Amino acid sequence: MAAIHIPPGWRIPESRATSESAYQNRRAFLKKMGLGTIAVASAAHFPGCGPKAAHTTPTLLPDGPLDTIPKLAPREGYPAMRSRSFDVPERPITTYVAAASYNNFYEFIFDGDLKNVWPLTGAYEPFPMTIAVKGLVEKPFTLDVADLIREMDLEERLYRFRCVEAWSMTIPWTGFPLRRLIERCKPLSSATHVRFVSVNRPKQMPGITKGHWYPWPYYEGLRMAEATNNLAFVATGMYGNPLPKQNGSPLRLVLPWKYGYKGPKAVVEIEFVDRQPPTFWNDLQVKEYGFLSNVNPNIPHVRWTQAKERFISDVDTIEERPTALFNGYSTWVGSLYPDEPTEFTRMVR
Ligand SMILES: Nc1nc2c(c(=O)[nH]1)N[C@H]1C(S)=C(S)[C@@H](COP(=O)(O)O)O[C@H]1N2
Ligand SMILES: [Mo]
Numbered sequence: 001m002a003a004i005h006i007p008p009g010w011r012i013p014e015s016r017a018t019s020e021s022a023y024q025n026r027r028a029f030l031k032k033m034g035l036g037t038i039a040v041a042s043a044a045h046f047p048g049c050g051p052k053a054a055h056t057t058p059t060l061l062p063d064g065p066l067d068t069i070p071k072l073a074p075r076e077g078y079p080a081m082r083s084r085s086f087d088v089p090e091r092p093i094t095t096y097v098a099a100a101s102y103n104n105f106y107e108f109i110f111d112g113d114l115k116n117v118w119p120l121t122g123a124y125e126p127f128p129m130t131i132a133v134k135g136l137v138e139k140p141f142t143l144d145v146a147d148l149i150r151e152m153d154l155e156e157r158l159y160r161f162r163c164v165e166a167w168s169m170t171i172p173w174t175g176f177p178l179r180r181l182i183e184r185c186k187p188l189s190s191a192t193h194v195r196f197v198s199v200n201r202p203k204q205m206p207g208i209t210k211g212h213w214y215p216w217p218y219y220e221g222l223r224m225a226e227a228t229n230n231l232a233f234v235a236t237g238m239y240g241n242p243l244p245k246q247n248g249s250p251l252r253l254v255l256p257w258k259y260g261y262k263g264p265k266a267v268v269e270i271e272f273v274d275r276q277p278p279t280f281w282n283d284l285q286v287k288e289y290g291f292l293s294n295v296n297p298n299i300p301h302v303r304w305t306q307a308k309e310r311f312i313s314d315v316d317t318i319e320e321r322p323t324a325l326f327n328g329y330s331t332w333v334g335s336l337y338p339d340e341p342t343e344f345t346r347m348v349r
Contacts, residue, residue, distance in 0.1 A: 066096075066097060066100045066101055066118060066244070067244070068100075068118050068121050068244040068245040069241055069242050069244050069245075069249070070125065070126045070127050070242065070245060070249055070250070072125075072126075072127035072128070072146065073126070073127060073146070073242035073243075073249065073250065074146050074149050074150050074242070075242065076150055077149075077150075077153075077154040077174075078154070078174060078237055078240055078241055078242065079156065079174070079240030079241075080154040080156045080174045080237075080240075081155060081156060082155070082156040082157070082158070082172070083155045083156065083157050086157040086158055086159060087158055088158050088159070088160055088170050088328075091160065091170045091311060091313070091321075092170065092313045093158065093170050093171070093172060093313075094161075094169035094170050094171060094312055094313055094314070095313070095314045095315070096238075096239045097314070097315055098169065098312050098313070098314050098315045099169055099171050099239070099247070100118060100244050100246060100247060101115075101116070101118060101315065102115045102167075102312065102315070103115055103117040103118070103246045103247065104117075104163065104260065104261070105117045105207075105246055105248070105265060106207050106211065106214065107198070107199075107201075107205040107207045107208050107216070107217075107218065107265075107266075108120040108121060108124075108206060108207045108246070109206070109207050110207045110210060110211035110214065111210075111211075117246040118244065118245070118246040120206055120207075121244075121245035121246050123203070123204045123205075123206075124201070124204040124205060124245050125204065126145075126199075126245060126249040126250040126266065127145070127146055127249075127250055128144060128145070128146065129144075129145040129146075129199065129250050129266075129268060130142055130143065130144055130268065131143055131145050131148060131251075131267065131268055131269070131270070132268065132269050132270070133181065133184075133185045133270045133271075134269070134270070134271050134272075135191065135195070135271035135272035135273055136187060136188040136190050136191040136272040136273065136274060137185040137186055137187050137188060137191070137272050138185070138186035138187075138188065139184070139185050139186050140185060141184070141185060145250040145251060146250070148251075149236045149250070149251070152175075152176040152180065152236075153176065154174050154175060154176060154236065154237070155174070155175070155176065156172055156173065156174050156240070157172070157173055157175075157233060158170060158171070158172050158173075159171060159173055159233070159254060159256040160256055160327050160328055161254070161256060161260060162256075162259060162260065162295045162309060162323070162327045163259060163260040163261075164259035164260065164261060164289070164293070164301060164306075165304075166301075166304060166305070166306060166308065166309045166310060166323075167309065167310045167311075167312055167318075168309045168310065168311050168312065168321070169311070169312050169313075170313075171238055171239075172238060172239055172240070173233060173235040173238050173254055174235065174236055174237030174240065174241075174242075175233050175234045175235040175236045175237065175251070175254070176233070176234055176236075177230055177232065177233060177234070178227055178228070178232040178233060178234050178253065179227070179228045179229075179230070179232065181234065181270070182194075182227060182228055185272075187224070187272045188272070190274050191224060191272035191273065191274060192223065192224055192273070192274050192275065192276075193221055193222065193223055193224060193272075193273050193274070193275065193276055193277055194221065194222050194223075194224065194227045194270060194271070194272055194273070195219065195220075195221045195269075195270070195271040195272075195273050195277040196219065196220045196221065196222075196253060196264045196267050196269065196270055196271075197217050197218070197219050197264075197267070197268060197269035197271075198217045198218035198219070198264045198265055198266050198267055198268065199217065199266040199267075199268045200216055200217035202216075214284070215280065215283060215284070217268075218264055218265075218280050219264070219277070219278070219279060219280050220253070220261075220262055220263070220264045220280065221276065221277035221278070221279050221291070222255070222262070223276075223336075225336055226255070226333075226336060229332065229333055229336065230332065231255065231256060231257060231332045231333060232253070232254075232255055233253070233254045233255075233256075234251055234252075234253060234254075234267075235247075235248070235251065235252050235253070235254045236250065236251045247265070248264075248265025248266055249266065250266065251266075251267060252264060252265040252266060252267060253267060256327055256329055257294055257295060257326040257327050257329040257332070257333045258292075258293050258294055258295060258327075259293045259294075259295060261280075261281050261289065261293070262279075262293050276291060279291060287302060287348060288301060288302050288303075288348065289348070290348045290349040291349070292337070292349045293349075294326055294333075294337060294340060294349075295323060295324070295326055295327035296323075296325055296326070296340065296341065297322065297323040297324070297325060298325075298341045298342060298343055298344050298345060299341060299345055299346070299347065299348065299349070300344075300346065302348075306323055307322065307323055308320055308321065308322060308323060309321050309322075309323050325340070325342070326340075
């Protein structure tokens with residue numbers, strides 16, 4: 001892996017500067033917790049970091065405070081076989097410690113050190129949980145999430161992950177394509193969009209109570225053609241294990257060609273509808289967050305550039321990289337967006 005490069009402050013959005021600098025200091029904290037060694041040891045095992053690529057991510061239980069994997073999460077099927085067509089050759093895999101300790105999950109934390117989510121997840125019990133699939137479908141159903149996870153064939157996919165705040169990672173997710181759920185409920189031809197709702201548990205999620213003016217629960221949406229694209233993934237795990245609470249247990253969406261906020265965590269409702277549904281961040285800041293939100297270096301955020309990103313491979317290893325259109329997934333999804341800007345524009349979409 002290349003030299004350590006901490007980018008200068010101008011790339012850090014003003015409002016995030018406090019949390020970002022707190023993050024830079026976390027290395028010392030992790031060392032104190034004995035987690036620094038885990039990051040180093042695990043890197044050696046990861047395919048992509050060495051010449052011998054394995055077909056699965058070895059089970060890596062972080063035996064420490066970052067192990068917030070719910071006790072009742074089903075363990076069958078982990079680690080899953082990796083589907084090699086999604087390999088990410090140009091980047092190392094982000095360490096588990098970085099991916100599990102630098103998070104966005106506003107149900108737990110909405111101000112202060114925004115990324116330090118995991119210490120606040122103690123009261124959250126993601127299992128048991130039910131998920132409802134409903135709306136314009138032939139076969140609506142409500143299922144226990146643990147049963148659903150046991151029923152699905154799990155696979156592992158390495159995906160680039162890009163947050164709108166211009167940081168990025170490479171993460172080995174475990175789960176199944178969203179379209180396998182969609183096939184099961186048989187949407188009617190009148191369904192044009194899918195709406196997702198996250199769990200709403202104020203007593204277990206301190207950010208919901210403290211940020212009481214936010215329009216909880218978190219909600220998102222996709223066009224039908226996006227939801228059925230092979231890339232759209234329901235993640236039930238990462239790094240060969242069930243998802244830690246802070247990463248969206250019991251299951252969350254991952255849409256690697258879009259900014260991270262398009263992928264709701266702890267999804268409990270999937271509804272098929274006949275118009276574009278409202279979305280959480282668009283309702284909060286219509287001038288900053290559009291409905292499509294495809295990763296696009298040509299469309300800056302109102303307060304910062306999207307042409308570059310800070311790639312996080314470990315808690316103290318951050319490199320500047322150019323941002324790719326559709327986060328490098330043009331082959332999969334480019335044809336869905338004939339109007340996607342390929343030249344600089346300030347149009348939010
Ligand atoms: N329910 C819910 N889902 C959410 C969010 C959130 O605050 N609440 N944050 C989003 C944002 S902005 C990002 S970048 C990703 C972060 O996922 P990670 O913490 O696993 O990296 O989750 C997305 N999904
Ligand atoms: Mo994000």
